Amino acid sequence: MHSPVVVLGGGPGGYAAAFLAADEGLDVTIIEAEPRLGGTCLLRGCIPSKALLHVAKVIQEVGELKEKWGVEYAGEPTIDVDKVRAQKDQVINNLTGGLGNLAKRRKVNVIQARGSFVNSTTLSLEGDHESIPEGGQITFDHCILATGSVPAMPPAFKVSDRVMDSTGALALQDIPETMLVVGGGYIGLEMGSVYAQLGSKVTVVELAKDLLPGADRDLVKPLAKRIDKLCEGRVLTNTKVGSMAEVDGKVEVTFEGPGHFGHERFDRVLVSIGRRPVTRDIGLENTSVVVNQRGFVEVDSQQRTADPHILAIGDIAGDPMLAHKATHEGRVAAEVIAGKTSSFDKKAIPAVVFTDPEIAWAGLTETEAKRDGINVSVESYPWAASGRAQALGITEGLTKWLVDPESGRVLGCGIVGSGAGELIAEAVLAIEMGCEVHDVTDSVHPHPTLSETLMNAGEVHFGTATEIY
Numbered sequence: 109m110h111s112p113v114v115v116l117g118g119g120p121g122g123y124a125a126a127f128l129a130a131d132e133g134l135d136v137t138i139i140e141a142e143p144r145l146g147g148t149c150l151l152r153g154c155i156p157s158k159a160l161l162h163v164a165k166v167i168q169e170v171g172e173l174k175e176k177w178g179v180e181y182a183g184e185p186t187i188d189v190d191k192v193r194a195q196k197d198q199v200i201n202n203l204t205g206g207l208g209n210l211a212k213r214r215k216v217n218v219i220q221a222r223g224s225f226v227n228s229t230t231l232s233l234e235g236d237h238e239s240i241p242e243g244g245q246i247t248f249d250h251c252i253l254a255t256g257s258v259p260a261m262p263p264a265f266k267v268s269d270r271v272m273d274s275t276g277a278l279a280l281q282d283i284p285e286t287m288l289v290v291g292g293g294y295i296g297l298e299m300g301s302v303y304a305q306l307g308s309k310v311t312v313v314e315l316a317k318d319l320l321p322g323a324d325r326d327l328v329k330p331l332a333k334r335i336d337k338l339c340e341g342r343v344l345t346n347t348k349v350g351s352m353a354e355v356d357g358k359v360e361v362t363f364e365g366p367g368h369f370g371h372e373r374f375d376r377v378l379v380s381i382g383r384r385p386v387t388r389d390i391g392l393e394n395t396s397v398v399v400n401q402r403g404f405v406e407v408d409s410q411q412r413t414a415d416p417h418i419l420a421i422g423d424i425a426g427d428p429m430l431a432h433k434a435t436h437e438g439r440v441a442a443e444v445i446a447g448k449t450s451s452f453d454k455k456a457i458p459a460v461v462f463t464d465p466e467i468a469w470a471g472l473t474e475t476e477a478k479r480d481g482i483n484v485s486v487e488s489y490p491w492a493a494s495g496r497a498q499a500l501g502i503t504e505g506l507t508k509w510l511v512d513p514e515s516g517r518v519l520g521c522g523i524v525g526s527g528a529g530e531l532i533a534e535a536v537l538a539i540e541m542g543c544e545v546h547d548v549t550d551s552v553h554p555h556p557t558l559s560e561t562l563m564n565a566g567e568v569h570f571g572t573a574t575e576i577y
């Protein structure tokens with residue numbers, strides 16, 4: 109069988125690339141190993157985690173209603189874990205069904221098989237699904253490689269079924285009494301927050317000296333405080349996990365300092381120490397594709413690999429491993445194959461940590477500016493000065509712009525606070541369009557909203573911000 113364009117992997121990178129290539133008038137086939145399109149993001153990542161985080165946030169808000177406003181529902185919440193799981197699965201089903209329809213409508217051929225390269229223009233297809241063509245091979249003019257990533261799990265940690273990766277944690281088999289989260293990155297903190305709000309006693313252990321290593325400290329500070337409260341002080345930074353063993357139906361974990369020493373038993377352990385790009389065992393050695401030392405495929409700004417027939421997008425094409433970056437790269441790859449001059453400048457990819465409070469940033473960060481010696485003005489506006497934040501009781505937030513002192517151009521933005529993930533979209537547009545800070549302050553923002561904090565932080569640059577606290 110021949111298909112002019114083949115997309116290997118049906119995640120947010122792969123299906124977006126396939127649909128856009130079809131919109132460009134190209135004949136497209138997606139090869140996906142799983143029975144449903146959607147990839148990590150839809151089946152075991154972004155979407156199920158946000159469905160569970162929604163429940164966690166409501167529980168948190170109800171608790172605050174009692175603490176701050178004296179409004180109390182009778183007793184503690186009871187949680188029907190089967191119903192929570194079923195609702196989360198329903199969300200996934202709704203969305204995957206929609207993707208199937210989108211593929212049909214565009215006449216995108218979907219083959220359920222595990223693909224691996226025989227050479228630069230041929231994939232062999234493994235599996236027993238009826239969609240696999242006779243001969244078990246497909247040839248192509250262009251292949252978009254979008255095989256994504258999987259959780260990193262050191263073999264030494266895989267001592268028991270009680271040790272889970274993010275996929276296991278999202279399956280929500282039960283609400284363990286005690287749980288250890290290994291890794292204080294965004295996935296560990298999001299899932300740790302869910303289990304803590306559902307009633308588990310959660311401990312977080314992080315090798316670095318702070319949670320969310322790499323993110324700006326002023327943004328992380330309010331979240332670290334909240335996580336510490338949620339975990340009742342059991343946040344062990346600067347601490348290494350030495351070993352794990354199953355003992356009496358629990359997982360015994362040894363901590364090897366320097367932040368904390370000793371051993372402790374947990375009902376479940378979530379290992380969330382990073383993700384590994386899927387570049388092994390897919391026959392890349394039979395092509396001219398170059399894989400770097402970290403396992404990522406080397407691509408140029410048009411998503412082309414060193415092999416003229418193969419482009420690569422999404423998690424396998426390098427950091428940041430985020431769904432919207434995968435989708436955008438998918439668009440570029442589809443347009444490049446269609447003969448357009450698209451390319452991707454990664455300067456304003458937003459990143460969001462969907463904890464409570466949320467953290468979001470886009471463009472240049474303060475940490476990067478310091479590291480690279482870039483001179484910036486940092487204009488911060490505390491949410492304590494925002495009427496809306498006061499009314500909502502979420503005054504620990506902060507909005508800041510990073511501004512080029514000479515041109516006044518906005519180079520980056522960081523926000524911590526409720527809804528930061530929604531608010532950052534304005535900053536992405538401003539950075540992408542090359543706005544100057546006065547473009548933001550001259551735009552009338554609705555009152556009273558948290559979006560005003562973007563305008564107010566801009567006003568700090570001109571010394572005109574009104575501080576009402």
Ligand code: FAD
Pocket residue numbers: 116117118119120121122139140141142146147148149150152153154155157221222223224254255256257274295386390421422423424429430431432433434462
């Ligand atoms: P994937 O989504 O990983 O899809 C790759 C697909 O390729 C898979 O379906 C796989 O089955 C298939 N495949 C692999 N090998 C083969 C083969 N040989 N043959 C056929 N098919 C193959 N990102 C965000 O932007 N926002 C979030 O809030 C967010 N939350 C997350 C929460 C969790 C718990 C996790 C784990 C991830 C989260 N991510 C989030 C990251 C996001 O899921 C990924 O960045 C995104 O899914 C990457 O898309 P992709 O298309 O590159 O690959």
